[in-house]
Amino acid sequence: MTTTTPTKQTLLKGNIALAEASVRAGCEAYFGYPITPQTELLEHMASRMVELDRAFLQAESEVAAINMVYGAAAAGVRVMTSSSSPGISLMQEGFSYIAGSQVPVVIIDVMRGGPGLGNIQPSQSDYNQVTKTAGHGDFNPIVLAPATVQEAIDLTVLAFDLADKYRTLVFVLVDGAIGQMMEPAVLPPMRPLPEKRPSWALTGAEGRDKNVVTSLYLGADGLEALNDKLQTKLLQIQMSEVRYEEKEMADAEIGIVAFGTAARVAQTAVSHLRQKGVPVGLFRPITLWPFPEKELTKRLDQLKACLVVEMNAGQMVHDVRRLASRDLPVRFLGRTGGNIPMPDAIETAVQELNN
Numbered sequence: 001m002t003t004t005t006p007t008k009q010t011l012l013k014g015n016i017a018l019a020e021a022s023v024r025a026g027c028e029a030y031f032g033y034p035i036t037p038q039t040e041l042l043e044h045m046a047s048r049m050v051e052l053d054r055a056f057l058q059a060e061s062e063v064a065a066i067n068m069v070y071g072a073a074a075a076g077v078r079v080m081t082s083s084s085s086p087g088i089s090l091m092q093e094g095f096s097y098i099a100g101s102q103v104p105v106v107i108i109d110v111m112r113g114g115p116g117l118g119n120i121q122p123s124q125s126d127y128n129q130v131t132k133t134a135g136h137g138d139f140n141p142i143v144l145a146p147a148t149v150q151e152a153i154d155l156t157v158l159a160f161d162l163a164d165k166y167r168t169l170v171f172v173l174v175d176g177a178i179g180q181m182m183e184p185a186v187l188p189p190m191r192p193l194p195e196k197r198p199s200w201a202l203t204g205a206e207g208r209d210k211n212v213v214t215s216l217y218l219g220a221d222g223l224e225a226l227n228d229k230l231q232t233k234l235l236q237i238q239m240s241e242v243r244y245e246e247k248e249m250a251d252a253e254i255g256i257v258a259f260g261t262a263a264r265v266a267q268t269a270v271s272h273l274r275q276k277g278v279p280v281g282l283f284r285p286i287t288l289w290p291f292p293e294k295e296l297t298k299r300l301d302q303l304k305a306c307l308v309v310e311m312n313a314g315q316m317v318h319d320v321r322r323l324a325s326r327d328l329p330v331r332f333l334g335r336t337g338g339n340i341p342m343p344d345a346i347e348t349a350v351q352e353l354n355n
Helices: 014-024 039-051 062-074 085-090 092-101 127-131 149-166 176-180 220-240 260-275 293-302 316-323 343-354
Strands: 010-013 029-032 055-058 079-083 105-111 142-144 169-175 182-185 244-247 254-257 280-285 287-289 305-310 330-334
Touching: 010 014, 014 039, 014 079, 014 105, 014 149, 014 169, 014 176, 014 182, 029 039, 029 062, 039 055, 039 079, 062 079, 062 085, 062 092, 062 105, 079 085, 085 092, 085 105, 085 127, 092 169, 092 220, 105 149, 105 176, 127 169, 127 287, 142 149, 149 169, 149 182, 149 220, 169 176, 169 260, 176 260, 244 293, 254 260, 254 293, 254 343, 260 280, 260 305, 260 343, 280 293, 293 316, 305 316, 305 343, 316 330, 330 343
Parallel strands: 029 055, 029 079, 079 105, 105 169, 142 169, 254 280, 254 305, 305 330
Antiparallel strands: 010 182, 142 287, 244 280
């Protein structure tokens, strides 16, 4: 998926591309805390935001950072933060406040190995954290999962637009490999900053009724009414914002489902296997929430077997198995600890399913 019209390519590291795309998308304020493997993102924002006379602050912790983000968002400012897996865990209470208050925020999560402090190697272990448990309560953030540096740029710009459109949280979810790799990519032009704040924002009450931005509803009926409104919005997002990519799926008998770096490796395996006459294809979810359920179900119905490849112990695989018919074999191939599955391992697994 590439929405940028090619003009001039620049060799960019993933973290720098994510940061610069945020700047060019009109990010007016950034609050964050350093954590590997996304620290270059914060460092780039530190220089660029100050250079452009925009707000940058390195907070004393991830908890402080997300609450600063919440405050800026409530004031109608286009705001973002970034972190990596343990830092995202610390921000979860703030995510829930933001969801309940219906303010737009962009979060970039550059995943590392876990659980606990883990290590600084690339992983996809945050899938459940951001798609299922991004905070307490009944809500889901939009989750975008790029597989290239160019797509990381394009989806970061899209993230700001979707956050504003739906007044919600939008995650750009990449693993440490994408954050650290360098690829040629095209940056978008600089967008102008908004001339005025949205009508719901906290900008002072002179000349209008006061606005209230809160997630605190002491009465059960009031909180239920908020939840009903949130669920209606989430249903609209599910109907309108599903994104995915397919490779060689039209005549495939074996399907591989993977996202991010795992999908890049799987695509190499698909190319090798196709040269050997193996009828295999790749289905890559780009929105992890909303998950492309209808589209994937159609493909699963035509397959004789499916392989889910992830850089974790098995998280997205549960969503795939939920959609598959009872008699469809769904095998999982994963690596943990920051290891990346290799094409030969994927090819072997597909050959076994094809026999």
